[in-house]
Amino acid sequence: MNVNRAHKDSVFTLLFSEKKKLIELYNALSGRNLPPDTPVEIATLTNVLFNSWRDDIAFVIDGRLVILVEHQSTINENMPLRFFIYLSRVYEKLTESKALYKKKLYKIPKPDFIVLYNGKEPFPDETVLRLSDAYIEPVAAEGLGGRLEMEVRVVNINEGRNEAIVKRCADLNGYVKLTAKIRAYQAAGLDLNEAVTQAVKDCAKENILVEFIKAHGTEAIGLMSLVYDEEEAKIVAREEGREEGREEGREEGREEGEVIGKARGFLEAAKKMLESGLNIATVSEMLGIPKSELQKLYAE
Numbered sequence: 001m002n003v004n005r006a007h008k009d010s011v012f013t014l015l016f017s018e019k020k021k022l023i024e025l026y027n028a029l030s031g032r033n034l035p036p037d038t039p040v041e042i043a044t045l046t047n048v049l050f051n052s053w054r055d056d057i058a059f060v061i062d063g064r065l066v067i068l069v070e071h072q073s074t075i076n077e078n079m080p081l082r083f084f085i086y087l088s089r090v091y092e093k094l095t096e097s098k099a100l101y102k103k104k105l106y107k108i109p110k111p112d113f114i115v116l117y118n119g120k121e122p123f124p125d126e127t128v129l130r131l132s133d134a135y136i137e138p139v140a141a142e143g144l145g146g147r148l149e150m151e152v153r154v155v156n157i158n159e160g161r162n163e164a165i166v167k168r169c170a171d172l173n174g175y176v177k178l179t180a181k182i183r184a185y186q187a188a189g190l191d192l193n194e195a196v197t198q199a200v201k202d203c204a205k206e207n208i209l210v211e212f213i214k215a216h217g218t219e220a221i222g223l224m225s226l227v228y229d230e231e232e233a234k235i236v237a238r239e240e241g242r243e244e245g246r247e248e249g250r251e252e253g254r255e256e257g258e259v260i261g262k263a264r265g266f267l268e269a270a271k272k273m274l275e276s277g278l279n280i281a282t283v284s285e286m287l288g289i290p291k292s293e294l295q296k297l298y299a300e
Contacts, residue, residue, distance in 0.1 A: 028168035080131035174209035
């Protein structure tokens with residue numbers, strides 16, 4: 001299956017778009033030592049469940065189907081169910097159309113599900129989320145047939161956490177350092193765009209992600225700003241929704257507040273991305289904002 005070019009990248013997916021880098025990342029997470037020439041088949045989907053994140057990677061390597069998500073928000077307890085639906089669609093893409101109707105057993109790659117957590121809230125080094133936790137009846141309850149379980153491994157990759165894993169992959173280590181620098185500059189009072197720009201400059205000086213920055217410097221600044229602005233937009237949307245709901249005392253008020261908050265957050269993100277050098281067409285595609293609106297922002 002070919003890589004879906006409509007998939008909108010994040011810095012994370014852009015960084016690990018090369019197969020050699022995916023192998024290095026896989027080795028770090030699995031503890032294995034597969035050689036750089038190991039065959040890798042990209043199987044990432046688009047417009048399914050993670051399209052708003054833009055940070056999911058699916059690939060087949062050494063008989064395994066790895067579905068990997070980098071996540072900066074609070075961990076969603078429904079991730080196993082989302083992974084389950086995503087998995088079924090990947091298998092559908094990887095399976096020959098007539099294979100399921102043949103008598104001979106059709107072999108499929110074993111799935112692995114991994115979330116790399118990079119959020120601000122405290123979180124353990126590792127944990128496992130299980131699909132069975134969502135079942136209305138407990139797992140031990142008697143049933144009529146077999147049982148289905150899915151486990152999602154969540155790995156904390158914030159600076160200072162799981163260093164044995166992070167240091168095995170130079171690009172993952174660099175990404176962790178870049179993220180930490182952005183947050184440090186924000187804590188020091190820089191606005192988001194300034195924090196991202198300065199962090200990228202620091203990494204270039206300190207020989208961190210040098211090749212990546214040379215190839216994608218301006219784009220990386222815009223994408224990192226977008227990721228953090230999206231998180232801020234979600235927070236604003238929730239707060240606007242609550243406030244509007246309290247004032248009006250109506251469900252409509254909460255919904256309207258969420259729309260207002262989200263719109264403000266995304267317009268602010270667009271403005272900063274334009275200031276960072278991204279062109280109007282690119283920002284329009286990434287955020288789904290009409291070019292006419294972006295031209296007004298640019299004029300301002």
